[in-house]
Amino acid sequence: MDPDKNYKPLTKIPTHIAVIMDGNGRWARARGLPRLAGHRAGTENLRRVIAACVEFGIQYLTIYAFSTENWERPQEEVSGLMLIVEDVIDRELEELNRQGVQLRHIGHLERLKPKLQKKVLKAIEKTKDNNRLILNIAFNYGGRDEITCAIRSMIADGIKAEEVTAELVGKYLFTRDIPDPDIIIRTSGEMRISNFMIWQAAYAEWYVTPTFWPDFDKDELYKAVVDYAHRERRYGRVLEPSECVPDADETSPRC
Numbered sequence: 001m002d003p004d005k006n007y008k009p010l011t012k013i014p015t016h017i018a019v020i021m022d023g024n025g026r027w028a029r030a031r032g033l034p035r036l037a038g039h040r041a042g043t044e045n046l047r048r049v050i051a052a053c054v055e056f057g058i059q060y061l062t063i064y065a066f067s068t069e070n071w072e073r074p075q076e077e078v079s080g081l082m083l084i085v086e087d088v089i090d091r092e093l094e095e096l097n098r099q100g101v102q103l104r105h106i107g108h109l110e111r112l113k114p115k116l117q118k119k120v121l122k123a124i125e126k127t128k129d130n131n132r133l134i135l136n137i138a139f140n141y142g143g144r145d146e147i148t149c150a151i152r153s154m155i156a157d158g159i160k161a162e163e164v165t166a167e168l169v170g171k172y173l174f175t176r177d178i179p180d181p182d183i184i185i186r187t188s189g190e191m192r193i194s195n196f197m198i199w200q201a202a203y204a205e206w207y208v209t210p211t212f213w214p215d216f217d218k219d220e221l222y223k224a225v226v227d228y229a230h231r232e233r234r235y236g237r238v239l240e241p242s243e244c245v246p247d248a249d250e251t252s253p254r255c
């Protein structure tokens, strides 16, 4: 990647990009390294992608960092991942704060060590007034868990059956004050949702690339956003001619 490269201005920018950062293990294996080296490289890459999002004017970036199912991985990998998170907060918080990044978390913090929980909460508090980019970290997050918790809370609040609407359900999710993702990017070629934002993904555009997460750089992000700009989002409707999006070669509209 050429750091001084000039990018053609983006025509349509997604408000919210969500990323399933996958392929750290395979990136490491391809280099004869342990899986944790892949996770470290993935974390290094995150810094570059955050900076690119700030530059491209993205408002929300959600990253899937640890799923409710990832606890099933070998103990050594799970504790290594926890250490990496701690390290990242220690090393990156000042810089993220300087860039105007607001940190948020979706998922459950309770299962993390108290020291790590405190660090995460402190980082969220420290950055709460920033508004350049909202970085929403899905850690110990699962879409089914999120919906289950929402149902429990609605029942606990005494909501009546006839009062339940999709809008109300949205207000009980971890993402209550975040718009749905416009585009979900999954690296490493897997074409599955893996329990990520299963409610919020209803009308997201999907972008799958074979690139492993540690190699998903600014150029790749730019490509994904350009691809998004040429998607026609129909939400089940038939578009009016004025809403039609030109082809990637910008010769003719597609509808």
Ligand code: IPE
Pocket: 021, 022, 023, 024, 025, 026, 027, 065, 066, 067, 070, 081, 188
């Ligand atoms: C994604 O990379 C990171 C986490 C799930 C924490 P993986 O660790 O899933 O990498 P692969 O899929 O094994 O290559």
Ligand code: IPE
Pocket: 020, 021, 022, 023, 064, 065, 066, 067, 070, 190, 192, 194
């Ligand atoms: C999804 O990746 C979870 C994260 C990226 C944090 P996985 O690697 O855990 O997903 P599966 O097991 O391939 O579906």
Ligand code: MG
Pocket: 022, 023, 024
């Ligand atoms: Mg994986």
